Amino acid sequence: MFACIYIPNFSVAAAFRAEPDLQARVLAIFEGKPPLEKIIATNEQAKNIGITPGITKAQAELCPELALRPRSALQESSAHAALLDCAQSFSPCVEDAAWDTALLGLRGMASLFGSLTKISQAISDRASALGLQANVAVASNPDVALLAARGFRGITVISVGKEAEKLSSLPVEVLFSERLDGEEKKSANALVETLSRWGIRSLRALAALPEVSLTERLGQQGLRLQQLARGSVSRTLVPVEAPMVFEEAIELEHPIVLLEPLAFLLNRLLDQLCARLGSRALCTQELRLTLDLSSYTGIDDECENAGIPSESDKSDEVTRAMWGQPPKPALSEVERAVRRSEVPLARCPQTRFTRNLSLPLPMLDPKVFLKLLQLDLNAHPPGAPIVKIHLAAEPARPRSAQGGLFLPPSPEPEKLELTLARIAGIVGEQRVGALELLDTHHPEGFRMRRFVAEVARKVPRKRTPDAEEAQSTVTALRRFRPPLRVNVTLENGKPTRVSCAKRKDVQGDVLWKAGPWRFSGDWWDRDAWSRDEWDLALRNGEAILFYRLVHDLLSGMWFLEGTYD
Amino acid sequence: MSSAVGSTSAALGRPFLFDDDAESGGAPVPAAFARSGKAAAVAEDLKKPAGQQSGIEIIRSTISDRKSTIPLTSASRLEIGPAPEMVSSGISAVDHLTGGLPRGCLTEICGAASSGRTSVMLAALAAATRRGEFCALLDAGDALDPYSAAAAGVDLDRFLWVRCGDKTLPARKHLHVDFKHYRFAQSESSQSEYRLEQVLRATDLLLESGGFGLIILDLAEVSSQSARRIPLTTWFRFRRSVEHKPTILLAIEQQPIAGSCSSLLLNLQVPSSHLSALSSTNHAEPFHAHFLSGLQIRAERTRSRLDRKPAHSVRFETTTEWAVSNRKQITQLPNYKITK
Numbered sequence: 001m002f003a004c005i006y007i008p009n010f011s012v013a014a015a016f017r018a019e020p021d022l023q024a025r026v027l028a029i030f031e032g033k034p035p036l037e038k039i040i041a042t043n044e045q046a047k048n049i050g051i052t053p054g055i056t057k058a059q060a061e062l063c064p065e066l067a068l069r070p071r072s073a074l075q076e077s078s079a080h081a082a083l084l085d086c087a088q089s090f091s092p093c094v095e096d097a098a099w100d101t102a103l104l105g106l107r108g109m110a111s112l113f114g115s116l117t118k119i120s121q122a123i124s125d126r127a128s129a130l131g132l133q134a135n136v137a138v139a140s141n142p143d144v145a146l147l148a149a150r151g152f153r154g155i156t157v158i159s160v161g162k163e164a165e166k167l168s169s170l171p172v173e174v175l176f177s178e179r180l181d182g183e184e185k186k187s188a189n190a191l192v193e194t195l196s197r198w199g200i201r202s203l204r205a206l207a208a209l210p211e212v213s214l215t216e217r218l219g220q221q222g223l224r225l226q227q228l229a230r231g232s233v234s235r236t237l238v239p240v241e242a243p244m245v246f247e248e249a250i251e252l253e254h255p256i257v258l259l260e261p262l263a264f265l266l267n268r269l270l271d272q273l274c275a276r277l278g279s280r281a282l283c284t285q286e287l288r289l290t291l292d293l294s295s296y297t298g299i300d301d302e303c304e305n306a307g308i309p310s311e312s313d314k315s316d317e318v319t320r321a322m323w324g325q326p327p328k329p330a331l332s333e334v335e336r337a338v339r340r341s342e343v344p345l346a347r348c349p350q351t352r353f354t355r356n357l358s359l360p361l362p363m364l365d366p367k368v369f370l371k372l373l374q375l376d377l378n379a380h381p382p383g384a385p386i387v388k389i390h391l392a393a394e395p396a397r398p399r400s401a402q403g404g405l406f407l408p409p410s411p412e413p414e415k416l417e418l419t420l421a422r423i424a425g426i427v428g429e430q431r432v433g434a435l436e437l438l439d440t441h442h443p444e445g446f447r448m449r450r451f452v453a454e455v456a457r458k459v460p461r462k463r464t465p466d467a468e469e470a471q472s473t474v475t476a477l478r479r480f481r482p483p484l485r486v487n488v489t490l491e492n493g494k495p496t497r498v499s500c501a502k503r504k505d506v507q508g509d510v511l512w513k514a515g516p517w518r519f520s521g522d523w524w525d526r527d528a529w530s531r532d533e534w535d536l537a538l539r540n541g542e543a544i545l546f547y548r549l550v551h552d553l554l555s556g557m558w559f560l561e562g563t564y565d
Numbered sequence: 566m567s568s569a570v571g572s573t574s575a576a577l578g579r580p581f582l583f584d585d586d587a588e589s590g591g592a593p594v595p596a597a598f599a600r601s602g603k604a605a606a607v608a609e610d611l612k613k614p615a616g617q618q619s620g621i622e623i624i625r626s627t628i629s630d631r632k633s634t635i636p637l638t639s640a641s642r643l644e645i646g647p648a649p650e651m652v653s654s655g656i657s658a659v660d661h662l663t664g665g666l667p668r669g670c671l672t673e674i675c676g677a678a679s680s681g682r683t684s685v686m687l688a689a690l691a692a693a694t695r696r697g698e699f700c701a702l703l704d705a706g707d708a709l710d711p712y713s714a715a716a717a718g719v720d721l722d723r724f725l726w727v728r729c730g731d732k733t734l735p736a737r738k739h740l741h742v743d744f745k746h747y748r749f750a751q752s753e754s755s756q757s758e759y760r761l762e763q764v765l766r767a768t769d770l771l772l773e774s775g776g777f778g779l780i781i782l783d784l785a786e787v788s789s790q791s792a793r794r795i796p797l798t799t800w801f802r803f804r805r806s807v808e809h810k811p812t813i814l815l816a817i818e819q820q821p822i823a824g825s826c827s828s829l830l831l832n833l834q835v836p837s838s839h840l841s842a843l844s845s846t847n848h849a850e851p852f853h854a855h856f857l858s859g860l861q862i863r864a865e866r867t868r869s870r871l872d873r874k875p876a877h878s879v880r881f882e883t884t885t886e887w888a889v890s891n892r893k894q895i896t897q898l899p900n901y902k903i904t905k
Contacts, residue, residue: 415774419770419771419773427763431707435721437721448726453699473656475684475884477712478683478706543678544835565681565683
């Protein structure tokens with residue numbers, strides 16, 4: 001058995017998927033170069049009020065409640081990818097029949113989902129979860145399933161042997177795809193017209209025609225159409241492997257300046273991406289956000305306030321006056337009208353702003369992604385109005401973690417990632433994470449790296465408790481960052497008194513000292529260092545303080561590097 | 566019999582609500598009962614002569630229904646909460662003194678500079694990471710020495726370090742826009758207050774996130790004056806957040822600041838005898854022949870809500886990294902014998 005998933009009115013469905021709020025409104029999709037744009041698709045509500053494909057955009061604009069959207073190749077390609085994801089989530093044997101149609105083999109699925117009706121319902125639900133309202137038909141051969149999906153709304157199950165009977169009521173138009181272009185569309189229209197002139201309007205009538213006479217008049221194409229109408233064509237699927245590309249995009253009619261409305265759009269894109277990834281049982285470990293920016297600011301652009309002198313106009317006038325040139329003549333009403341009608345965004349140069357969000361572990365939570373992107377954009381704002389949003393996810397296998405009753409608790413990776421991003425917003429990006437010691441003797445030879453809560457369990461080295469404690473009770477050094485510059489009084493080359501101008505509490509006679517010990521390194525590099533280290537004890541009131549004193553041999557200055565604590 | 570309801574009623578001079586022989590006139594009507602619609606019926610019944618009153622019975626039936634559904638416990642029967650789990654601090658002397666560090670509680674370790682606070686902190690970190698727990702250090706002074714942490718045996722993969730005090734961030738005034746929890750009396754932003762703000766905000770986030778076995782607030786570099794400006798409500802919130810969680814919240818500071826919110830308060834200091842021990846080293850030797858072998862630390866349990874024993878103190882020694890390695894080298898010599 002084969003199933004067909006068909007998305008009726010694909011352009012409108014793609015627009016609904018990108019903007020779910022439009023479903024309650026009257027919608028028309030237009031295409032073409034201005035001012036010759038034409039309506040190419042409408043929803044049912046638009047048809048009810050007389051807006052049909054073929055009328056011009058100017059005519060459609062007379063309807064005040066109509067929402068007009070340009071045909072978006074990006075939205076349609078995303079919807080098509082979602083359709084294939086939906087089919088792939090059920091069966092590996094999927095044929096990409098058209099932009100709005102996917103065929104899949106159902107062999108072996110009865111044990112997983114049950115009856116054919118249940119399978120069809122599951123497919124329909126999955127498509128709905130991906131934002132697509134699909135017709136699903138199940139039949140014994142792919143072409144019958146395809147015709148039934150085009151002709152019948154909702155779910156249709158055609159049992160074996162009843163193909164011709166079920167298809168008989170359908171109009172002949174279902175034999176041709178809605179989305180034909182150019183010559184194919186012309187020939188299809190000519191065929192439908194011919195059949196209509198003969199009085200053939202349904203598949204039943206077409207199926208009843210004598211084969212020889214039909215072939216004499218319409219050729220092999222006519223015979224094939226008749227076989228399709230009878231449901232007697234048998235073929236195998238041509239399976240495709242859907243590419244693992246998960247991308248969603250939105251082109252904006254008006255640029256976005258604030259991050260808050262951007263978050264709404266990102267939320268929508270993330271929901272769609274996560275639904276697609278989820279349908280393929282995948283997660284993501286890297287999100288790429290690309291924003292097309294416009295130099296259009298909305299404040300100082302002549303296109304926004306055509307005819308009203310803007311800041312740039314004023315500066316232009318000042319420049320002209322400076323060079324003794326006559327001022328620009330004022331714009332006439334006609335010129336202002338022309339300037340207003342011009343779309344500014346198309347002419348303004350666009351720049352691209354990209355942010356990569358790499359995650360330590362594969363995740364699939366749109367809320368976490370949204371919050372992370374928001375925090376990232378807060379820290380790195382795009383700096384210009386946004387005209388297009390493109391979001392791509394790098395697919396990854398879901399992580400498998402084996403919990404244990406007796407293991408100590410660890411932070412949840414999603415929650416931890418959010419927490420770390422928030423803390424990075426407070427203290428700075430490079431100031432939160434795990435430590436990594438570098439292979440150097442430099443006193444600050446370490447770097448910060450990403451903190452990951454999932455650490456491979458190490459086999460603990462067997463040590464006695466005494467040995468562990470002996471290691472733990474190490475006298476620690478507390479570093480001054482940056483080191484405190486001090487004045488040192490020397491006697492026979494040994495420090496006897498230390499005073500710090502910055503901190504009054506750090507001064508006094510040296511009660512005890514040990515050293516010097518010489519360290520140096522990186523002499524082959526610009527960052528060469530060479531120093532003598534002393535350990536000192538100073539008295540501060542009643543307390544005794546232990547310091548590490550450093551004499552920088554390259555600069556000749558003395559520093560307190562830290563206290564032993 | 567609910568003691569809470571009973572005592573309120575007694576104070577107001579009204580009969581007890583749940584007494585079987587209560588008079589109908591003064592009994593307050595429970596809200597749930599009033600909502601159920603029976604209240605109007607009772608009010609109507611109360612206006613009737615005594616022999617025909619069925620409202621009291623309705624009240625009694627309602628109360629008996631509630632008694633059967635909601636278990637009521639008198640205050641005298643309330644049990645004392647279970648004692649917190651104590652885990653090793655990594656130093657046996659400190660464990661002997663306090664019984665370890667309590668989970669789900671705030672512990673304060675205070676002392677002046679060079680009193681051994683950081684050594685105790687790193688020992689606790691090392692012990693926690695050895696148990697396989699994840700730990701976090703909120704370092705107000707950005708003072709941690711990574712080599713000391715590694716030498717103390719801290720598993721760096723399980724250790725989150727938050728370094729506060731980044732001067733490249735926008736001014737503190739800007740941060741105040743969306744930050745309402747911590748407001749200090751002084752409007753002049755000092756560097757230590759700015760760091761303190763960062764620490765407190767990050768602590769809130771980490772406590773909310775959960776999953777850490779040990780969270781340390783290192784406020785040792787924050788002046789006592791600034792640290793005392795932390796509102797007590799903040800400490801109460803921290804204590805409340807960490808309660809019933811397997812997390813140890815440890816604060817390192819110069820002086821105790823959390824008041825009654827901390828369950829355990831340890832005071833550290835270096836005894837003056839330590840200096841005399843250092844000074845008695847042989848001056849005939851060159852100074853580079855001397856070395857700081859460690860610190861003698863006196864730890865005093867100043868306060869503990871976990872047991873009522875009087876204040877008590879212990880002494881222990883920490884060893885510098887080079888002294889440890891030196892000792893290892895000596896013990897690895899073939900002719901070396903331990904003599905006691």
